[in-house]
Amino acid sequence: xxxxxxxxxxxxxxxxxxxxxxxxxxxxxxxxxxxxxxxxxxxxxxxxxxxxxxxxxxxxxxxxxxxxxxxxxxxxxxxxxxxxxxxxxxxxxxxxxxxxxxxxxxxxxxxxxxxxxxxxxxxxxxxxxxxxxxxxxxxxxxxxxxxxxxxxxxxxxxxxxxxxxxxxxxxxxxxxxxxxxxxxxxxxxxxxxxxxxxxxxxxxxxxxxxxxxxxxxxxxxxxxxxxxxxxxxxxxxxxxxxxxxxxxxxxxxxxxxxxxxxxxxxxxxxxxxxxxxxxxxxxxxxxxxxxxxxxxxxxxxxxxxxxxxxxxxxxxxxxxxxxxxxxxxxxxxxxxxxxxxxxxxxxxxxxxxxxxxxxxxxxxxxxxxxxxxxxxxxxxxxxxx
Numbered sequence: 001x002x003x004x005x006x007x008x009x010x011x012x013x014x015x016x017x018x019x020x021x022x023x024x025x026x027x028x029x030x031x032x033x034x035x036x037x038x039x040x041x042x043x044x045x046x047x048x049x050x051x052x053x054x055x056x057x058x059x060x061x062x063x064x065x066x067x068x069x070x071x072x073x074x075x076x077x078x079x080x081x082x083x084x085x086x087x088x089x090x091x092x093x094x095x096x097x098x099x100x101x102x103x104x105x106x107x108x109x110x111x112x113x114x115x116x117x118x119x120x121x122x123x124x125x126x127x128x129x130x131x132x133x134x135x136x137x138x139x140x141x142x143x144x145x146x147x148x149x150x151x152x153x154x155x156x157x158x159x160x161x162x163x164x165x166x167x168x169x170x171x172x173x174x175x176x177x178x179x180x181x182x183x184x185x186x187x188x189x190x191x192x193x194x195x196x197x198x199x200x201x202x203x204x205x206x207x208x209x210x211x212x213x214x215x216x217x218x219x220x221x222x223x224x225x226x227x228x229x230x231x232x233x234x235x236x237x238x239x240x241x242x243x244x245x246x247x248x249x250x251x252x253x254x255x256x257x258x259x260x261x262x263x264x265x266x267x268x269x270x271x272x273x274x275x276x277x278x279x280x281x282x283x284x285x286x287x288x289x290x291x292x293x294x295x296x297x298x299x300x301x302x303x304x305x306x307x308x309x310x311x312x313x314x315x316x317x318x319x320x321x322x323x324x325x326x327x328x329x330x331x332x333x334x335x336x337x338x339x340x341x342x343x344x345x346x347x348x349x350x351x352x353x354x355x356x357x358x359x360x361x362x363x364x365x366x367x368x369x370x371x372x373x374x375x376x377x378x379x380x381x382x383x384x385x
Contacts (some may be wrong), residue, residue, distance in 0.1 A: 011061030047306030172222030
């Protein structure tokens with residue numbers, strides 16, 4: 001991982017926390033793959049020009065000339081194509097309305113740098129178009145995301161859809177034993193208590209705490225890549241106050257997050273973690289507009305690097321769906337993002353081991369340990385919701 005790739009990862013992580021802060025709501029679970037969203041928008045950025053391009057650069061924290069960014073993305077993304085005991089896969093695709101004019105250079109950029117599958121399809125055939133794209137997403141998320149677009153989407157003059165899918169399945173390096181999973185209570189922000197299945201183990205993990213929260217890092221089984229064991233981990237940030245998650249994003253900067261990770265020390269911890277499964281869907285249009293990507297969604301959009309049609313195109317929707325399942329064996333997570341274009345119109349506790357009891361709302365991240373890239377981020381307000 002070279003210096004330039006680390007700059008892109010830092011930009012992606014900053015984007016991750018920005019989107020999380022925009023989407024979070026007081027009483028609702030949240031789960032996204034910010035890197036899936038980042039990847040889909042990066043493909044779109046490849047065809048943006050002038051002020052539209054500059055808005056993408058601000059949003060995605062891009063500080064390289066576009067051709068250099070595209071090549072760096074290719075180099076960086078290759079690292080995350082892993083198969084083994086823990087599997088992580090990324091996939092990109094572009095769906096073009098049949099006979100719609102797409103500039104050949106754009107197609108080549110996507111194929112070369114983003115590994116994008118490019119297919120023509122008749123968007124006037126609503127059922128076939130949605131079925132075909134959804135089948136691609138389902139296949140690349142191992143059946144966890146079954147639908148990203150619906151037939152009624154194609155009642156508009158859709159001309160181009162860019163889709164990114166990410167899939168992760170990891171087995172805990174130190175799994176929980178099912179016989180120790182017991183019924184327990186989880187306290188919601190409102191003070192209401194709900195019944196949950198609480199997993200339990202005492203083992204050595206990365207751990208730190210301060211006056212506001214505890215942090216635990218649990219790694220998944222890694223794979224040998226070029227002679228080096230690379231791994232992915234779940235980082236759980238547990239506020240000490242029942243409602244502490246409500247103010248967490250105010251101190252959750254990349255600088256602080258890196259500091260928390262550096263302060264982790266390996267020690268024996270008594271862990272109580274609920275089993276949970278989340279499935280979420282977001283229309284990100286307004287979120288991205290609020291973060292500064294305005295022109296891409298209106299008639300001033302300049303995507304002349306994608307098409308030379310006189311009327312041009314603009315982004316109509318950015319749809320993101322994600323799934324995560326955390327249990328005794330490990331974690332399975334998937335996400336898909338579609339960008340749809342239409343025509344223009346440390347504090348150490350003494351022994352005994354610290355108790356990490358996740359019985360109230362918490363934040364978690366799934367990240368690549370070697371690069372620090374945030375793959376998924378979520379907050380669990382109610383494991384039963």
